[in-house]
Amino acid sequence: MEIVWLLVVGLLLAGWYALDGFALGAGMFLAALRGDARGRRRVVAAIGPFFLAGEVWLIAFAGVLAVTFPDAEAALFTALYPVIVVMVAAWFVRDLGMWLRARRPEPGWQRRWETAQAGASAVFAASAGLFLGNAVQEPGAGALWWLNPYALLGALATVALFGLHGTAFLALRATGELRERGRRAGGRLAPVVLVLLLALLATAPLASAPGLVPLALVPGLAGPAAVALAWPALRKGRDGAAFAGTALAALCLPLTAGAMMAGRLLEGVAGASTIDQLTRVALPILPFLLAAQAVLWWVHRHRLSDRSVTFF
Amino acid sequence: MDALDLARLEFGITTSLHFLFVALTLGLAPLIAFLQTLWVVRGNPLHERLTKFWGQIYIVNYGLGIISGLLLEFQFGLNWSGLTHFAGELFGAPMAMETLYAFFVESTFLGLWIFGWGRLPKVVHLLTFYVVAIAAIGSAYLIVVANGFLQNPVGFERAGDALRVVDVGAVFTNPAALLAVGHILPAALMVGGFFMAGVSAWHFRRGTGEVPFFRLSMRLGLTVGYVATFFTIGFGDASVLWVVRNQPTKLASGAEALRAAERMAAEHGPGDYLAPTWVPIALTLMLSVAYLYVLFALVPLVLLGRGRIERRRFLLGVGVWTIPLPFLTVILGWTVREIGRQPWVIYDVLPTSEAVSDISTAGVLASLVIFTTLYVTLVVIGYLVIARIARAGPRSLVLGSVLGDEELVRER
Numbered sequence: 001m002e003i004v005w006l007l008v009v010g011l012l013l014a015g016w017y018a019l020d021g022f023a024l025g026a027g028m029f030l031a032a033l034r035g036d037a038r039g040r041r042r043v044v045a046a047i048g049p050f051f052l053a054g055e056v057w058l059i060a061f062a063g064v065l066a067v068t069f070p071d072a073e074a075a076l077f078t079a080l081y082p083v084i085v086v087m088v089a090a091w092f093v094r095d096l097g098m099w100l101r102a103r104r105p106e107p108g109w110q111r112r113w114e115t116a117q118a119g120a121s122a123v124f125a126a127s128a129g130l131f132l133g134n135a136v137q138e139p140g141a142g143a144l145w146w147l148n149p150y151a152l153l154g155a156l157a158t159v160a161l162f163g164l165h166g167t168a169f170l171a172l173r174a175t176g177e178l179r180e181r182g183r184r185a186g187g188r189l190a191p192v193v194l195v196l197l198l199a200l201l202a203t204a205p206l207a208s209a210p211g212l213v214p215l216a217l218v219p220g221l222a223g224p225a226a227v228a229l230a231w232p233a234l235r236k237g238r239d240g241a242a243f244a245g246t247a248l249a250a251l252c253l254p255l256t257a258g259a260m261m262a263g264r265l266l267e268g269v270a271g272a273s274t275i276d277q278l279t280r281v282a283l284p285i286l287p288f289l290l291a292a293q294a295v296l297w298w299v300h301r302h303r304l305s306d307r308s309v310t311f312f
Numbered sequence: 313m314d315a316l317d318l319a320r321l322e323f324g325i326t327t328s329l330h331f332l333f334v335a336l337t338l339g340l341a342p343l344i345a346f347l348q349t350l351w352v353v354r355g356n357p358l359h360e361r362l363t364k365f366w367g368q369i370y371i372v373n374y375g376l377g378i379i380s381g382l383l384l385e386f387q388f389g390l391n392w393s394g395l396t397h398f399a400g401e402l403f404g405a406p407m408a409m410e411t412l413y414a415f416f417v418e419s420t421f422l423g424l425w426i427f428g429w430g431r432l433p434k435v436v437h438l439l440t441f442y443v444v445a446i447a448a449i450g451s452a453y454l455i456v457v458a459n460g461f462l463q464n465p466v467g468f469e470r471a472g473d474a475l476r477v478v479d480v481g482a483v484f485t486n487p488a489a490l491l492a493v494g495h496i497l498p499a500a501l502m503v504g505g506f507f508m509a510g511v512s513a514w515h516f517r518r519g520t521g522e523v524p525f526f527r528l529s530m531r532l533g534l535t536v537g538y539v540a541t542f543f544t545i546g547f548g549d550a551s552v553l554w555v556v557r558n559q560p561t562k563l564a565s566g567a568e569a570l571r572a573a574e575r576m577a578a579e580h581g582p583g584d585y586l587a588p589t590w591v592p593i594a595l596t597l598m599l600s601v602a603y604l605y606v607l608f609a610l611v612p613l614v615l616l617g618r619g620r621i622e623r624r625r626f627l628l629g630v631g632v633w634t635i636p637l638p639f640l641t642v643i644l645g646w647t648v649r650e651i652g653r654q655p656w657v658i659y660d661v662l663p664t665s666e667a668v669s670d671i672s673t674a675g676v677l678a679s680l681v682i683f684t685t686l687y688v689t690l691v692v693i694g695y696l697v698i699a700r701i702a703r704a705g706p707r708s709l710v711l712g713s714v715l716g717d718e719e720l721v722r723e724r
Contacts, residue, residue: 041715042715045715048427049423049426049427050423051423052378052419052420052422052423052426053419053420053423055378055419056411056415056416056419056420059382059385059411059415059416060411060412060415060416062385062386062389062411063385063407063408063410063411063412064408064411064412065389066385066388066389066396066400066404066407066408067396067400067401067404067405067407067408068408070393070396070397070400070404071397073389073393073396074389074393074396074397074669076389077386077389077390077393077669078390078393078669078670078671081390081671081675081679082675082678084386084389084390085390085675085678085679085682085683088382088383088386088683089682089683089686091382092379092382092383092683092686092690093686095375095378095379095382096379096689096690096693099372099375099376099379100693100694100697102710103372103697103700103701104697104700270400270401271401271471271474271476273401273476273477274400274401274404274405274476274477277401277405277477277480278405278408281405281409281480282405282408282409282412282413285412285413286412288417289412289416289417289420292417292420292421292424293420295424296420296423296424299424299427299428299431299432300427304715305715305716306714306715306716306717307714307715307716308714308715309426309427309428309429309430309431309712309713309714310710310713310714310715311371311426311427311710311711
């Protein structure tokens with residue numbers, strides 16, 4: 001049963017990478033739309049319906065991890081205290097930007113919150129990368145060990161990957177000028193992401209003691225492969241295929257890290273009775289949660305139009 | 313101050329400010345569900361406007377609640393890893409169930425509700441809000457089950473350096489949890505009801521002209537708030553009686569409390585096991601506010617008939633200026649409950665000093681400064697924004713608007 005819960009925890013984090021990753025990427029893209037208030041409004045409108053349902057995955061991950069792998073969680077959170085503080089603070093500011101932007105009509109107010117959202121999205125993505133990049137390593141000594149080269153590479157790769165995922169999302173959901181801009185930016189970002197992901201994979205044995213276990217190689221290679229497929233799809237205008245590719249690449253990042261550290265996580269698993277309890281009371285809701293998310297995506301499967309409901 | 317004090321301070325500040333938003337969310341949800349049901353059943357456009365106006369206040373408040381709640385899920389892992397290690401099965405399981413059964417469901421369905429306006433069939437759209445409201449109540453219940461275990465640990469046994477569940481039923485029907493849910497839900501309805509009445513009073517006082525709109529809001533808010541007051545007091549009193557018998561050190565007075573403190577000192581080593589002496593004072597203050605409402609909310613209630621209240625400027629002013637009062641009172645209630653538990657994190661089982669993580673004082677201090685700044689910013693800007701929406705009234709409804717008409721307005 002521990003393996004099932006390891007998979008559930010992995011699924012929840014992977015869900016966040018795929019479903020909030022594009023919101024962070026599109027949030028960063030706001031910075032690229034300086035002087036285009038209409039475009040920025042459309043970016044926010046494009047994310048809108050998926051925003052609430054995307055970020056819940058990370059909350060669910062934290063909540064479930066704390067119960068199922070309490071000692072692994074405690075070790076990780078204590079070792080990576082500053083990273084998590086920065087991550088939650090950036091998350092806080094990103095959400096403030098999203099919720100407050102449209103609450104006043106003044107362009108100055110809106111621009112300020114858009115800037116806050118763009119900056120905080122980048123910091124949020126970077127700290128998620130720092131978290132995973134450090135989590136696969138044994139905690140080191142010194143107050144700033146978490147700024148080691150491998151973790152920094154992870155941060156850079158995550159920011160770039162989320163950026164790509166966000167542009168693919170805009171290419172899929174927007175129309176006209178914004179769709180073109182998303183597609184062009186994605187086409188330029190894709191090779192960078194590909195190189196960064198491969199570098200992350202190649203240097204993994206240097207950073208992590210158990211190295212690349214065979215299980216980690218599957219998502220580890222699937223990620224770059226998905227980016228390699230999304231790249232031409234973006235250029236040819238096959239937006240659906242491109243978005244599916246970047247989503248898969250985003251999913252693969254935490255799964256690779258999870259496979260690399262599975263051994264350590266399993267050592268920190270909760271007692272058998274906790275796992276049994278939770279299997280009985282918490283596992284049955286998962287299909288319902290997935291179905292509700294699927295309904296949400298189905299309702300908002302169309303491209304942005306004048307008839308799209310806005311709130312943010 | 314050491315890491316323990318700072319971690320406690322951080323927990324107190326962040327949970328209290330988070331609860332401000334939670335209380336209004338919990339209190340407004342049933343009222344909005346009622347208004348939208350009226351709209352769907354009768355098809356009256358007045359009810360649609362009511363749903364949208366109170367709905368957009370609800371959503372913004374919910375959003376601020378989410379943002380202020382983000383840290384809480386991580387805070388246990390960051391600052392209180394001793395608690396998750398020691399009692400993950402009893403305390404952590406209801407918390408994890410809350411994220412999956414309540415928060416996840418609530419957020420997903422709220423997304424469907426906000427962006428399903430005009431897209432989903434009317435009845436389905438109404439049902440999505442029912443799910444949101446039920447999930448909100450479920451969330452309150454599960455959080456209080458987790459908290460109830462800290463107040464009154466039941467259904468467990470010690471297994472090595474951790475606790476294990478032996479009776480799940482006892483954990484989920486813990487009197488410390490059930491009494492608290494019975495108290496918190498009507499208290500939230502007081503917050504929501506008197507908020508609705510207070511905002512309506514502001515509009516009557518300013519003569520903004522939306523008479524039928526705010527007449528219905530005032531009636532609904534006052535009636536629900538007033539009736540809820542009695543339930544709040546009833547369950548509150550029952551909780552106090554229960555605390556006197558089961559957590560004698562909480563209200564720190566009398567021979568019973570001293571005996572319990574002596575027993576704890578004998579069992580767990582020397583220490584101050586009595587809660588601070590101001591806890592009973594805070595309790596009395598909370599009770600006084602509730603009785604003030606019993607007495608004085610009767611006046612506007614009597615004047616509701618034929619809209620007489622709408623011309624009483626002084627009374628309307630009181631209604632506006634007392635909007636914060638129920639908010640402050642619910643925070644007072646949590647303070648009594650949580651400070652009264654000290655020095656225990658799990659009453660009579662685990663002291664806070666053993667639950668705090670092995671972290672540096674500088675680290676906690678930095679996170680305390682960062683998050684206190686962010687929370688204060690959120691509360692100030694958030695309430696200014698909510699006040700602005702409330703003052704603008706039903707003439708500027710944004711809920712259900714589409715990209716096209718938003719851009720039309722802008723280009724004009």
